[in-house]
Every structure is written in structure tokens, then in C-alpha cells.
Amino acid sequence: MIRRLLAWVLAVAATAGAGVSAQPLAQPLAQPLLDWTEEEVTLIARHGPWPLPPVRDPSNRVSASPAAVRLGEHLFYDTRLSGTGQTSCATCHRPDRNWSDGLARAQGTVELDRRTPSLWNVGYGPWFGWDGAGDSLWAQSIRPILDPREMGAGTGRVAALLREDATLACGYEKAFGDRPGRDDERLLVDAAKALAAFQATLVTPRTPFDVFRDALVNGDRVAAARYPLAAQRGLRLFVGAASCNACHFGPRFTNGEFGDVGIPFFVRPGEVDSGRLGGLARLAGSPFNLLGSHSDDTTGEAGRRTRHVQRLHSNFGEFRVPGLRQTARGGPYMHNGSLASLDDVVRHYSEVSPDRLHSDGVPLVRPLGLSAEEQGDLVAFLRSLDAEVPPRPPVPPLCP
Amino acid sequence: MRCLLVGFSLLATLAAAPARADQLPIFDAHMHYSHDAWDVVPPREVVEILKKAGVKRAMVSSSNNEGTRMLQDVAPDVIVPELRPYRSRGEISTWAKDPTVIPFLEDLLSKRRYRAIGEFHIYGADADLPNMRRVVELASQYGLYLHSHSDADAVVRHFRQDPKAKVLWAHSGFERPEKVREMLRTYPTLWCDLAFLTSHASNGKVAPGWREAFLEFPDRFVLGTDTFTPERWHYVIEHARWSRQWLADLPPDVARKIAYENGDRLFGGELGGKPEGGAVGGRR
Numbered sequence: 001m002i003r004r005l006l007a008w009v010l011a012v013a014a015t016a017g018a019g020v021s022a023q024p025l026a027q028p029l030a031q032p033l034l035d036w037t038e039e040e041v042t043l044i045a046r047h048g049p050w051p052l053p054p055v056r057d058p059s060n061r062v063s064a065s066p067a068a069v070r071l072g073e074h075l076f077y078d079t080r081l082s083g084t085g086q087t088s089c090a091t092c093h094r095p096d097r098n099w100s101d102g103l104a105r106a107q108g109t110v111e112l113d114r115r116t117p118s119l120w121n122v123g124y125g126p127w128f129g130w131d132g133a134g135d136s137l138w139a140q141s142i143r144p145i146l147d148p149r150e151m152g153a154g155t156g157r158v159a160a161l162l163r164e165d166a167t168l169a170c171g172y173e174k175a176f177g178d179r180p181g182r183d184d185e186r187l188l189v190d191a192a193k194a195l196a197a198f199q200a201t202l203v204t205p206r207t208p209f210d211v212f213r214d215a216l217v218n219g220d221r222v223a224a225a226r227y228p229l230a231a232q233r234g235l236r237l238f239v240g241a242a243s244c245n246a247c248h249f250g251p252r253f254t255n256g257e258f259g260d261v262g263i264p265f266f267v268r269p270g271e272v273d274s275g276r277l278g279g280l281a282r283l284a285g286s287p288f289n290l291l292g293s294h295s296d297d298t299t300g301e302a303g304r305r306t307r308h309v310q311r312l313h314s315n316f317g318e319f320r321v322p323g324l325r326q327t328a329r330g331g332p333y334m335h336n337g338s339l340a341s342l343d344d345v346v347r348h349y350s351e352v353s354p355d356r357l358h359s360d361g362v363p364l365v366r367p368l369g370l371s372a373e374e375q376g377d378l379v380a381f382l383r384s385l386d387a388e389v390p391p392r393p394p395v396p397p398l399c400p
Numbered sequence: 401m402r403c404l405l406v407g408f409s410l411l412a413t414l415a416a417a418p419a420r421a422d423q424l425p426i427f428d429a430h431m432h433y434s435h436d437a438w439d440v441v442p443p444r445e446v447v448e449i450l451k452k453a454g455v456k457r458a459m460v461s462s463s464n465n466e467g468t469r470m471l472q473d474v475a476p477d478v479i480v481p482e483l484r485p486y487r488s489r490g491e492i493s494t495w496a497k498d499p500t501v502i503p504f505l506e507d508l509l510s511k512r513r514y515r516a517i518g519e520f521h522i523y524g525a526d527a528d529l530p531n532m533r534r535v536v537e538l539a540s541q542y543g544l545y546l547h548s549h550s551d552a553d554a555v556v557r558h559f560r561q562d563p564k565a566k567v568l569w570a571h572s573g574f575e576r577p578e579k580v581r582e583m584l585r586t587y588p589t590l591w592c593d594l595a596f597l598t599s600h601a602s603n604g605k606v607a608p609g610w611r612e613a614f615l616e617f618p619d620r621f622v623l624g625t626d627t628f629t630p631e632r633w634h635y636v637i638e639h640a641r642w643s644r645q646w647l648a649d650l651p652p653d654v655a656r657k658i659a660y661e662n663g664d665r666l667f668g669g670e671l672g673g674k675p676e677g678g679a680v681g682g683r684r
Contacts (some may be wrong), residue, residue, distance in 0.1 A: 264631065265631050266440060266630070270634075271634075272634045274635075310598070311598070312598045313596050313597075313626075314596070316632065316635045317629070317631055317632075354492060355463075355488065355489035355490055356629050358626070358628055
């Protein structure tokens with residue numbers, strides 16, 4: 001209560017011009033607005049604006065092509081892309097489950113060792129998969145199609161489908177300008193490039209946080225004050241004492257890189273998931289990486305990261321930093337689904353054991369020692385990164 | 401962001417992992433076997449991993465030191481025991497001001513034999529705190545090495561307190577090779593472990609700066625895997641393979657020294673301490 005009163009006093013004081021550029025207070029604030037400093041406003045501003053401009057992948061010649069997006073959407077739901085004919089991309093990446101499946105560990109032909117990552121905002125990432133074994137969204141889309149533990153379709157099966165199904169062949173021609181050819185591997189890659197074009201359109205809507213962020217940046221205190229006070233306090237922790245923004249950076253709330261956040265990574269007795277270290281090995285060994293012949297980028301720029309990335313001992317047990325938009329609607333959490341709820345995640349960072357963290361320099365992860373109220377505030381902030389998603393329109397026909 | 405962009409080819413590193421890695425035996429001077437590892441990587445599995453990795457001997461510390469004893473029981477000729485001032489690894493940040501730590505160390509030193517005290521974490525002026533000073537005294541008293549995870553400032557303070565101290569600088573202080581060479585020139589009884597470092601080698605090649613350090617001081621570096629979590633025991637084999645790759649880029653005599661001979665010469669001799677009758681974990 002005292003804190004709320006204090007916040008109210010500070011809010012009134014802030015109308016005199018503390019921190020945010022103040023507007024005349026034409027109407028009373030809906031609730032207290034924290035006295036955001038200029039430094040905090042700068043940090044918060046970096047998490048927007050949202051949405052980002054559409055992304056175009058130079059390694060994918062049909063990236064952002066409407067015809068390719070349409071073909072990719074059809075392929076995404078097509079169970080014939082699996083060896084059993086029963087599994088599609090959408091089996092695990094369900095649109096009604098935030099493009100994930102709600103399971104702790106993905107279920108393919110067997111139970112896998114990692115959680116199905118959401119596809120929201122996936123087109124913006126530099127690395128793909130929990131271990132970053134994919135350096136493009138299209139390369140990453142090939143992996144589950146071929147993996148016998150997941151969809152288990154061979155290259156020939158995918159190629160034959162594109163050649164022999166009249167509708168898909170028509171869609172292919174519209175997207176790529178030619179009828180499907182005889183080169184099976186090229187057709188597999190093209191199918192993946194169409195899938196990537198579709199997935200890149202999966203962008204989360206604007207959220208209460210975005211409204212607050214824009215209002216704060218524009219000095220609109222009335223609009224900013226509509227943002228729940230608990231979320232404001234959580235945001236202050238997020239960009240301040242807890243330093244969550246060191247990794248959950250920028251408009252997507254991820255730096256796109258990898259970290260060891262103290263989650264055990266044994267998958268069964270005597271076996272570990274080596275995370276980024278194994279991902280780098282798989283990336284290097286993949287014929288579909290951006291240094292290979294399937295990239296459509298002629299400048300060499302798209303493969304720069306792949307060419308220069310260096311393996312580190314710390315990569316062992318590191319996993320990709322996920323974006324946080326729509327995250328409260330997902331879960332379970334972490335790479336292996338080991339934490340059931342957002343409350344559990346925040347509690348983990350509050351109580352993470354230093355036993356598991358290597359002390360080289362200033363640690364990015366440390367036990368935060370948050371009070372119950374602070375943990376609740378952080379969760380309130382994370383929930384403000386969610387928004388209702390409009391119903392998806394029916395998949396348009398490929399070749400009407 | 402740990403994914404550094406530097407001018408080396410990933411493909412050359414990982415896809416074409418060469419068969420040139422020879423069969424150099426390894427003395428690993430930086431291993432931990434703490435309480436959280438005992439059930440998930442039992443002692444016999446640890447020994448099997450070391451065998452597969454070609455690690456002939458390993459200097460091991462553990463929080464709370466029982467893990468070291470457990471490994472010694474299984475492989476006394478492989479495990480070189482190091483006394484750690486932590487009862488749980490969480491004491492990294494508290495041990496230097498904890499009044500119960502010194503009695504804990506003195507009790508164990510009176511019962512068992514060790515080769516070093518460490519790995520402990522200490523930085524800057526904290527190295528002059530009473531606990532750290534007493535640890536330096538104990539190391540001198542028992543003829544032990546100090547295995548110090550610290551910045552250069554703390555190492556300087558160790559030597560101020562005892563100019564004859566024998567210090568193994570964990571991770572080479574995460575310092576630049578130029579600074580490491582400067583420290584090695586200044587302190588003849590300073591040695592460096594290369595645990596958790598990758599800056600000194602990439603794609604099987606030793607980095608400039610570090611090459612000069614290894615050639616100038618071939619007797620002063622040792623390897624280390626740093627099994628600071630239980631999972632990292634499953635990185636030992638890969639780490640040994642990676643180490644042999646870059647060692648192959650050095651003159652053979654230098655590679656042998658860093659791989660094994662230095663560790664064996666420094667830490668492989670008679671253990672220090674004053675075991676009493678029926679001591680547990682002493683050298684057999």
C-alpha cells in the first residue's frame with residue numbers, strides 16, 4: 001500500500017517533468033505511472049517499435065513472395081510430407097497452440113529430447129532450432145522432414161509429391177516460375193523455402209506493452225498510465241535490477257543467440273544434450289547451410305555468420321534464447337519443457353543455483369533473490385507481451 | 401552473447417575434424433567432482449570417461465571434498481587430490497569471509513594428503529582477507545600449490561604474502577596472452593591452466609600471441625576441462641580431442657609438455673599433508 005501511495009506521489013511529481021518528457025495533464029491518470037528515468041525510457045524504447053518491417057531472406061529467392069507463402073502454407077498442413085503420411089508440420093506447430101504443441105517434449109515417432117519451439121516471429125532469427133543447427137529458416141525446415149524421429153520423409157518422397165500432385169505442382173510453378181524438375185534435392189530445398197516463406201509471415205500482434213512503450217516514448221502519460229502498475233514494476237525489474245534484457249533484447253525480446261541459464265541438460269542416464277556445441281557440428285556438416293550451393297544469396301553476405309562463428313567450451317549445454325512475445329500463452333518452458341509455468345520460470349531465475357554457473361567475468365545469470373511480489377510483477381510484465389490473435393482465415397486455394 | 405565472430409572457418413573446424421590428433425596422453429589439471437555429480441556420473445563412470453579420453457591423470461577437487469576421495473578410492477593412480485575450501489559450490493562467493501572455512505580446511509589437512517588447495521575464487525583486494533592469507537600459509541606449511549581462479553591483482557597479492565608460493569592460475573586468469581607472459585616472467589613459481597579457454601586455439605591452430613607464450617614458457621602451462629557441472633563430464637572426451645588438435649600445431653616437445661609432462665612433473669609427485677593412522681584417501 002505504501003508503495004502504491006509512493007508511486008502515486010511520484011506520478012504527480014513527475015508531471016512537473018521528471019524523466020519522461022511531460023505533457024500537460026489534461027485528464028487524471030487512470031492509475032499511478034512510475035517515475036521512469038530517461039535511461040529507463042531509452043532501454044524500454046529498444047523493445048520496439050512493433051511490428052518490425054517484414055523480413056526478406058536473401059538466401060531464399062521466394063522469400064516474401066505471396067505465391068510461395070501460399071504454397072508453403074499448403075505444405076505446412078500436408079501430412080504427405082511425412083514417412084507415415086500422418087504427420088505434418090502443423091502436428092507439432094499447432095496454430096491453436098501458439099504454433100507449438102503444449103507438450104514438455106515434442107512427440108514425433110518417438111518422444112524427443114526438446115520442446116517444440118513456437119514459430120511466432122521465427123522469420124527474424126539468425127539461428128534456428130534450440131541448438132542453432134540451422135542458419136536459415138528454410139534449412140531448419142528441412143531437418144524435421146528428413147529426421148526419422150520426426151516426419152521421416154525422404155528427399156525422394158517430397159520431390160515426388162511436388163511433381164505428381166497436380167495442385168502442388170501448379171503452386172510450385174506459381175512460386176518458382178517453373179514446373180517441378182528432376183532434381184530431388186533441389187525440390188526438397190524449394191519446398192523448404194516455400195515453408196520458410198510461410199512461416200516468416202507468423203508475426204505476433206501488438207500488445208499492451210507496445211501501446212505503453214509507444215506512449216512512454218512519445219511522452220503520452222495518460223496513455224502510458226493505462227498500463228497495469230504491476231506490469232510497470234515488472235518491466236522496471238526486467239530492464240533494471242534483473243537485467244533480463246541483456247539476453248531478451250530488442251523488439252523480439254531475444255538477442256537470437258545462446259545461453260546456459262542453469263537448466264540441467266541430461267536427457268537420460270549417461271547422455272546429455274550438448275545444445276549449441278552439437279548444433280555447431282550439425283550446422284557445419286549440413287549440405288543445406290548457407291555456405292553450400294542451395295543458398296540463393298550471390299553476395300556471400302548471408303553466410304557471413306556461418307563462416308565466422310567460433311566454437312566455445314561454453315557452447316556445451318547452451319540453448320537458444322527464445323523471444324518472449326506471446327510466451328505466456330505457450331509453455332511448458334525452457335528447451336526441455338522442464339518448467340511448467342511462467343511463475344516457475346521467474347522462480348528459477350530468482351533461485352538459480354550458482355553451482356551450475358561458470359564464474360568467468362560478470363555472470364549474466366545469477367540468483368536474483370526476488371520477493372514474491374517482485375516475482376508476481378515480472379510475470380505480470382511478461383503477460384503484457386501477449387495479445388489476442390485474430391482468427392486465421394481459411395487457407396486459400398493454391399490454383400483455383 | 402558468447403557467439404564470437406572471428407575470422408576462422410566453422411567448416412574447417414568441425415566438418416573436417418582431422419585424424420591428425422595424435423595419441424598424446426593428457427594430464428588434466430582442472431577437474432571437479434562435486435556433490436551434484438555423484439549419482440548421475442558415478443565414480444566408475446568417471447574413470448571410464450577418463451580412460452576413453454586418454455586422460456592418464458587428473459587433478460580433481462570437489463565440493464565438499466568427498467567426491468575427490470570417492471574417485472581416489474576407485475582410481476588411486478589416476479586421481480591427484482586437491483583440497484577445495486567449499487562444502488557446496490555455492491560457497492564460491494562467500495568462502496573468503498566465512499569463519500568456518502579455515503577450521504574445515506585444517507581438519508581435512510590433518511587427515512588426508514593433497515597436492516593443492518583450490519580451485520578457489522578470489523579477486524583483487526579480497527586476496528588480502530584473513531581467510532585467503534591463512535590459505536596461503538597453509539599451502540606453504542604443507543607444500544601445496546594454490547589453484548587460484550582470480551584476476552592478476554589477486555595473484556600478485558598471493559606472491560606478496562608468500563614470495564615462494566606455488567600458484568596454478570586457473571583459466572590463465574582469462575587474461576590476454578601478453579599479460580600472461582608478463583606474469584610468468586615476473587613470478588617463476590606461477591603456472592597457468594588453460595581450462596575453459598578457447599581464445600588460444602581455433603580450427604586446430606594455436607592463436608598468435610598464445611603461440612609465443614607457449615614457446616617462451618613451455619614448462620608453465622597445463623590443460624584442464626573444468627567439469628563444473630555433472631553434465632560436463634560428458635565433455636571430457638570431446639575436450640581431449642579438441643586439445644590434441646591444437647597441440648599438434650606446436651613443436652612436439654612443447655605439445656608433450658603441455659599435454660602431460662608439466663602436470664605430471666608439478667602435481668604427480670609425493671602428496672603433501674600429514675595423514676594420521678588410517679587416513680582416508682591418502683596416497684597408497
